[in-house]
Amino acid sequence: MNPVQDSARLARMDLNLFRVFDVVLRERNLTRAAEVLFLSQSAVSHALARLRDQLGEPLFVREGRGVAPTPFAERLAPEIREALSLLEGAVHHTRGFDPRRDVGNFTVAMNDVLEPSILPHLVSRLRERAPEARVTSVRLDRARLERDLASGRLDLSIDVEQPTGADLRHAPLLRDTFCVVSRRRRRLDVAAYMAAQHVTVSSRRTGLAVEDLVLSRLGYQRDVTVRCQHYEAAFHIVSGSDLLLTMPRRRAEALHALLGNHVLPMPLALPPLELHLYWHRQTDSEPRNRWLREELLSLAAALVSGAR
Secondary structure, eight states: OOHHHHHHHHHHSOTHHHHHHHHHHHHSOHHHHHHHHTOOHHHHHHHHHHHHHHHTSOOEEEETTEEEEOHHHHHHHHHHHHHHHHHHHHHHHHHOOOHHHHOOEEEEEEOTTTHHHHHHHHHHHHHHHOTTOEEEEEEOOGGGHHHHHHHTSOSEEEEEOOOOOTTEEEEEEEEEOEEEEESSOOOOOHHHHHHSEEEEEOSSSSSOOHHHHHHHHTTOOOEEEEEESOHHHHHHHHHTSSOEEEEEHHHHHHHHHHHOOEEEEOSSOOOOEEEEEEEEGGGTTOHHHHHHHHHHHHHHHHHHHHHO
16 A cells, blocks of 8 residues: 555544554453443444454454454554554643543552552552542563553553663662561571571562572572462461561561561671662653652652651
8 A cells, every 4th residue: 555545544544443442452351441431342342343444454352351462453552552642742731731630540560569568658649649540550460561561551560670672661769678587586697597497478480589589699599498479478477487588678667567576687788679660661751651650759769768
């Protein structure tokens, strides 16, 4: 098809179809997309069919109880999301961005081990500054992170520092040190630490936990006898055993106030744990995303200041 034909076809297209495409791609479910768009499910299906016919390529296939994008849709998604962001930015620039009105649905990915430390504070802050916002926290999937941020399925993500491609942006969010949690107060040196048995916490099924990855780089390997998913469970395990738990100090002190145990210094000089905030380059200057980033960075600074 030549450029004149392309231009004529674009002129006949309903740009609302791209908004439907974007929401379906993010939700992966026609019913949920219809709720977000305030449309019926049949209207969403009809819009997708119209867009498919106009583009000449299939866009979604059935997957379980939802839908999955075709390879063509995956390639198309970042450009559509960027174009919609530019349009949204133009509207906000014209009328002025107002967080009390314009934040809408906000989705952030984070490790569920991290969620108790961040999400309650974030929700409290947004309810004050953007009371109409709807916040969704989802489990982090590093393999899909760039695609989910590009498509708008995610607005932001919080994770330990990771290698990224050119399309991802990130900024330091929080820094914390490791400590050791024990049922009893004890003098803990390197020899005693390595001789002990340990409980570790990870949301992943396999692979080294963050502290074990750091320890392995220093040439140490602990005897981990219990692996669980949440620090609350690990705290209870420690309180009924001689196992040691290594974890970020800020979370340990919060749990200590509720569950007891003793928070001890880490006997090895481990580098601090750094959490970063991630977003896609196409939302760099988008007012809504920029405001959300600033709020999270401000929240992190307040948490650090409050811990001093």
